[in-house]
Amino acid sequence: MGIVWASIATLGVLLAGGLLTWWLEPRLLKAFGSTEPGPAAPLDIRKNPRPSQADPLTYYGAPIIALFGVVWATVCLPWGPALIPADVNIGLFYFIVVVDFVVLAVALGGWGGNTPGSVEACYRIVAQLAAYVVPLGLAIIGPIMMARSLSTVHIVEAQRDAHLWYIAPQLPGFVLYLVTGLMQVYRAPFLEPFAACIDRGVLGACGGWPGVLWRLALAGLLFVVAAMGAVLFLGGYAGPWLPGWLWMLIKTLAVMVLMLWLGHRVRLRGTADMLALAWKFLIPVGLANVLLVGILILLGVGQGPFPLVGSAP
């Protein structure tokens, strides 16, 4: 694929996924009986909040940076063996890094909005970043170890060759990914930066096109993180009968529904709770998961019929 077509395809995928999520999420939340939409708060186009003392550079730049981060993350999502905008050889590391741009953007927009709620959101989101990054990395290391590659396509192919979805040998890793994924997309129990008590943080200070871009970026973020969960643990596009992209979409939606449903089983957590949970519980679990995966690999679980040792991917 040429660079132009790859760019158009990436944008198209993100637009389709983001709009689907934007449409679907409020309905799911309603079905789960949630009263706190968090980042999925609807956009009221009659109200156009404009902070009177905003820092225009960061206030208007932030939603664009957020959307850029999510678009860049879409680049390494595979929708078929050859249906991927760019098969980056360090795809997963790239994914973790570019999703951080959304955190940067919320911090920028929060500071730039300069209302009490949005500046509070700026502080909360950085605390959230400090909470989830390490356990998220530990959750992702498991599939990387088993597939012996950082490339998303290789991870899907390794699961297909081994006839084994990584959710089976790495159930703790999958649960860890769901929890840290919820922290990463700021959904139900961990929606402190977008809580109603600080007037939805950045979203409460933005209307007009920044408001639309913010919501598209946050919906796209949920879609992208769920899709990466499907790639890592559910075999991505691999599946019988149906075409690959359809399998990928079904699995993505399944992960998304599971995340949102699990998130609404517990009460909302504050930033301090979340930091304590991450550093006292999730990181030890993640380390134990890495050890477990190492033992399983030595026992030959999840390795294809053709040994990958020594073969450069």
Next chain:
Amino acid sequence: MIAPVVEWIAFGVFAFIAVAGALGMTTTMSMFRSGIFLMASFIGVAGLFILLLADLIALLQVMMYIGGMLVMILFMLLFMHDPGGAMMSTHMSLKGPEKWFSLGLARRQTHGKHPHGQHEGDHGGHGDDMPMQDMSMYTAIKRPAAILALLTGALLIALLVWRPHWAVVHALPDQDSPTRIGELLMGKYMIAFEGAGLMILLGIFGAVLVQRPATPPPAPDRDQLKAAIDETPPPIEDDTLEPEVLDLREDEDR
């Protein structure tokens, strides 16, 4: 792999981000913007790394600077008197890059709206002709320091240019550098790598241990501290800036 034109354009964009970010970092009045400009500068350098096919280093650079810099900016904000730069850019006359990189920071002043003499007592006799406080960061050492920095930069560039010759290698860099780096870290340099990791971990433990009080503060002090935290702060008396208002108005476009 990439067309040379695209490569040159990308180089231009990344180099511009790196240089303009550095300039903005040193000249803007806002501490927050300053940190963000520094981050932008480093991300521009990361783009140059990608052009050199060193994508792993580029991503490491971006990851370290987004997370680390955001936390650092927060600590800077907590220590600063005027982290948003609103006071400095409102009360100072800025020129050149200082003006351009501080655009939009200045606040409307409510001074002019009030009739003269109304606030006479509040300002302790200063009244409306309160002298423009010199809040600039100008110090006598600024100009010599700038010259010294420019000379150092020129010297570095000159050293690069005068270097006898650059070895030109036609082989492409290794496409699978993450594997090579991983093998080096876990093989040849394992002791150093693990040792550094262990030392950092011990350093974190030590920091946590040192900052913990040996005994909790006595109960009366604790109540006093808690009362001090809960107390509403006194209003700022000589604040000439408008209060922050979230302007919820009907959209005129509809």
